Amino acid sequence: FWVRLRHYTYRKPFWYELKEVIRTIVIFAVFDLALIAFTKWQFSRYVWVFCWTFAIILVPFFRALTKHLLNKLGIWKKKTIILGSRQNARGAYSALQSEEMMGFDVIAFFDTDASDAEINMLPVIKDTEIIWDLNRTGDVHYILAYEYTELEKTHFWLRELSKHHCRSVTVVPSFRGLPLYN
Structure with a gap:
């Protein structure tokens, strides 16, 4: 989502960008689940849900934290x-x-x-x-x-x-x- 969705070149409102980030993570999670199912790996569904829930929470949090820090430093302004x-x-x-x-x-x-x-x-x-x-x-x-x-x-x-x-x-x-x- 850095290049195609232009998150670092085109300034978008927070909620619009958050929607795009979560949608991208969900697409990767579904792709990962399909990969696990087709390869018949022995992988716990609980671990899968935990990992992707963790990603849905932490990726947007750290992106917002980074932008806030760049804003305070005047780099993003x-x-x-x-x-x-x-x-x-x-x-x-x-x-x-x-x-x-x-x-x-x-x-x-x-x-x-x-x-x-x-x-x-x-x-x-x-x-x-x-x-x-x-x-x-x-x-x-x-x-x-x-x-x-x-x-x-x-x-x-x-x-x-x-x-x-x-x-x-x-x-x-x-x-x-x-x-x-x-």
Whole structure:
């Protein structure tokens, strides 16, 4: 699950990753049980159940412990800038703060039309040159969290970020005000 499920290259929420890890362990356990049955080994079912239950508990525990340790050391943290300053951007910030294990370290908001100087004690950047300077200094993750009424800004910034070779971009769509039924 390190390569195919991209657990160390693509940052996933804890519960989603846990589901994938447990599913993978269960698949290996069933494969192991089939191997034991077809080879007719004399192997205790109690030992088999104990070993695989132990694996289902300890593998996710140590993965979470490792990520927590890497987070505390700052190795797993990734600088993040949220483009937008309205309700959708604030919601994206709240979601990232509630999921610490993803490792996104929000350092600022960006919006040229923002009226606030800071949001949630983070600065609101209004100068585009600061964005490109930050991109040159290191790997920065950009989150586009404009409102649905600001669709042209979303398209503009997607083009600009791709022109400047920003590979780590997430778009958070705003569904407020859009009818989801009918």
